[in-house]
Amino acid sequence: MNSISVHNLTKFYGRTCGIEDVSFEVPAGSIFGFLGPNGSGKTTTIRILLDLVRPSRGDAWLFGQAITPSYPAALRRQIGYLPGELRLYEDLTGIGYLQLMGRFYGTINTSYRSKLLQDLDLAPSDLERPLRAYSHGMRQKIGLVQAMQHQPELLILDEPTEGLDPLVRSRFYELLAELAEQGTTVFMSSHNLAEVERVCEQVAILREGRLLTTESVKELKAVRLYQLEIELASEAAANSFTLVGSENRQQNGNRLTLNWRGNFADLFSELGAYEVTDFSCTQADLEDIFLAFYQSKGEGEQ
Amino acid sequence: MNTFHPILMKRLWQRERTRLLLFSLSLFAFWLLIIALYPNFADMQLEQMMEALPSFMQSMFGGGEIGLNELASWIVIGFNHPVVVGIYGVFAVMVGTDAVAGEVTARTADHLFSTPLRRSQIVGTNALFLLFGCLVLSLGVFLGLFLGQLVVDVELAMLQVFYVCLNASLVYAAAGAVSLTVSTWATQAGRAAGISASILTAMFLVHYLADFWSVLASLQPLSIFAYFDPEGILTRNTSILTDAAVLLAASLLLIAIAQWRVNRIDL
Incomplete structure (x- = not known):
């Protein structure tokens, strides 16, 4: 009922x-x-x-x-x-x-x-x-x-x-x-x-x-999409920084903002290779989670 | 169908009681003053002054059929005085407007209209409260006149005064019904109050201007103020039955329209 x-x-x-x-x-x-x-x-x-x-x-x-x-x-x-x-x-x-x-x-x-x-x-x-x-x-x-x-x-x-x-x-x-x-x-x-x-x-x-x-x-x-804000020691380091599972990357000098989903162990090992001066990780906003949700659904169907 | 809800009635009383009692007290004081001042003016030569007035104003003062120095004429003047018309009118417009438009504008409608009360019950209870409120206002008028005639020692037929007060209550309850109906169409309180006040002012003017401006004569029966004749009641013992029946019928029709309308609107 x-x-x-x-x-x-x-x-x-x-x-x-x-x-x-x-x-x-x-x-x-x-x-x-x-x-x-x-x-x-x-x-x-x-x-x-x-x-x-x-x-x-x-x-x-x-x-x-x-x-x-x-x-x-x-x-x-x-x-x-x-x-x-x-x-x-x-x-x-x-x-x-x-x-x-x-x-x-x-x-x-x-x-x-x-x-x-x-x-x-x-x-x-x-x-x-x-x-x-x-x-x-x-x-x-x-x-x-x-x-x-x-x-x-x-x-x-x-x-x-x-x-x-x-x-x-x-x-x-x-x-x-x-x-x-x-x-x-x-x-x-x-x-x-x-x-x-x-x-x-x-x-x-x-x-x-x-x-x-x-x-x-x-x-x-299960989508587990996060918004990361990472500040690296130099702009050059930020330019070369890559992270598997990230999207919507935005860079402002040595500061990066990106959405990411994946394994935390992989994230920390990736970050370990750089000199990180500031870092924050929050749950991504709804809109991004919905999009990620649909993407993952689409991938699953393919 | 049950169109009245006692708990909402109690709530309306709770909300309006201070204003209502203040208004009623003001009317009491006003009419006491009218009676107290009457002997000072009764001996003056006011007839010539009356003749000098335009005819529509003469009708406001009793139609010129009774002398200005007669108490009945003073009572007729009193019922057309801006203080009295204003107090009754403001009460009728405010309560009528608050019923629907006021709740929507204050955004309390979500609460009230989602309770088990039917929309038509909310309108019906507000209409009944309007009548009750107008009767409380008229009680102030009646007590003012009653106490005044005792203090100043003038003769006043209190039964006729009672009929005048009752008739006044019905006129302004009908004014409230106009406002209540408007509040279901213009669901913004300010707009609803403005439209209601304009309609009632137009009715008030049409009623008096029609006496000397024939163009408006055909519109006079559409004015609720045409069904209130204090001079006739006080001097010729005119029955209020017909006027009361017309006012009640008009009010019921307006309330039925408001109930029909409120069931069809988005709040």
């Missing part, structure tokens, strides 16, 4: 295309990542799932029911939603806001809410303050509690970890894993590959409104 099914979903804003022919399915009880750079159509897709925006073409289904203007309130009660770029009712206190939103969904288990507040490090004294006095991180935390407090069967989270400090972020990931174990489906958008790698089982990748692929995170992880 799928919690979410989307078929050929297309949305035009006037002549501008928001998303085009997006299709994917999210199995019940899974944590599904919706990955893509800003402006790729993630939020548009999410807003269609919540019936905030109507598709120009195609359809979307939640728990086997088509999303139409008349889709039942009972179905909405099964959904918890955290909007991206969260805006709150500034005149309310934290607890006033949670109570209001909770009442819209029916009865709230207050002990479960307390657990969420504790997990996300929100003190009772924080909740008595008006929301306009909240920092960005605290707003995000209160938004997350709001989305989860009615124990929905489906959590739709748009960039949920924006503004969270690393410790809370880590607790939030644990919370998601707990929820998934209990059968809750989590659909979360992100532009952070490391985050998706850590928590999601499957990922759909969106670029410029089109779905590039739906893959298991394991497969995506």
Whole structure:
């Protein structure tokens, strides 16, 4: 059984295309990542799932029911939603806001809410303050509690970890894993590959409104593409430097920037032949990883 | 279909109560002042001044059928005074605009409209709150007049005053319904408020200008202000039933249009 099914979903804003022919399915009880750079159509897709925006073409289904203007309130009660770029009712206190939103969904288990507040490090004294006095991180935390407090069967989270400090972020990931174990489906958008790698089982990748692929995170992880920044002692050394498995090489004097995938032992043995004055290795950005992913797929097919 | 949600109603009260009570208190003070000032002007020769006014302004002061030194005329003037029209109008436009356009502009619509509340319920509850708010404003007017006539010792038929206040509530609730409908079409709060205010100002002017400019006479029934006759209620005991029925029907029609529209838009 799928919690979410989307078929050929297309949305035009006037002549501008928001998303085009997006299709994917999210199995019940899974944590599904919706990955893509800003402006790729993630939020548009999410807003269609919540019936905030109507598709120009195609359809979307939640728990086997088509999303139409008349889709039942009972179905909405099964959904918890955290909007991206969260805006709150500034005149309310934290607890006033949670109570209001909770009442819209029916009865709230207050002990479960307390657990969420504790997990996300929100003190009772924080909740008595008006929301306009909240920092960005605290707003995000209160938004997350709001989305989860009615124990929905489906959590739709748009960039949920924006503004969270690393410790809370880590607790939030644990919370998601707990929820998934209990059968809750989590659909979360992100532009952070490391985050998706850590928590999601499957990922759909969106670029410029089109779905590039739906893959298991394991497969995506196998690409292991890194961005290297290497500073060598001289420009001449940089000119002669070569590295197997590298691409997109850029040179600025004695400084090199390149994408690389391969074996770390080979990398260090290659670097050992040069006088390296500075070195950094980070995960390459999404776009490059997708390209590398397709390249490796293409090579595999040949 | 259930078009009202008590929790949203409570939320609207929570959001608007300070403004609503301040507005109502201002109206109370204004009408108290009107009654308190009345005896000082009652003996003055104001008829000649009245005759010197253009006819549309005379109609604002009771149509010239009653003397300016009569209390009823003062009440009619009061209901056309910019303070009263402004307070009622600002409330109606603000609440109507905030219902949809305000939520979209503040980007809180994602929250509210993704809850189990139906879009039509959100519009319906806002409409009901508009009526409630206008009644609270009119309560300020009524209490101001009631206390004023006790203090200054003038005779005022309070039942007729009650009907005038009720009729005023319905007029401005209809104004709010106009604004609510506009807020489902122009989903930017500033634009929606501007369009609503323009429509209501046009209706207000058409109603008074039509009395002496025949070109506008055919448009007069389209103005909600044509269904509010405080002078008739106070001096001739005119029933408000017909006017109330027209205003209610117009409001219900506008709300139905807003509910139809809100179900078709992207938020």
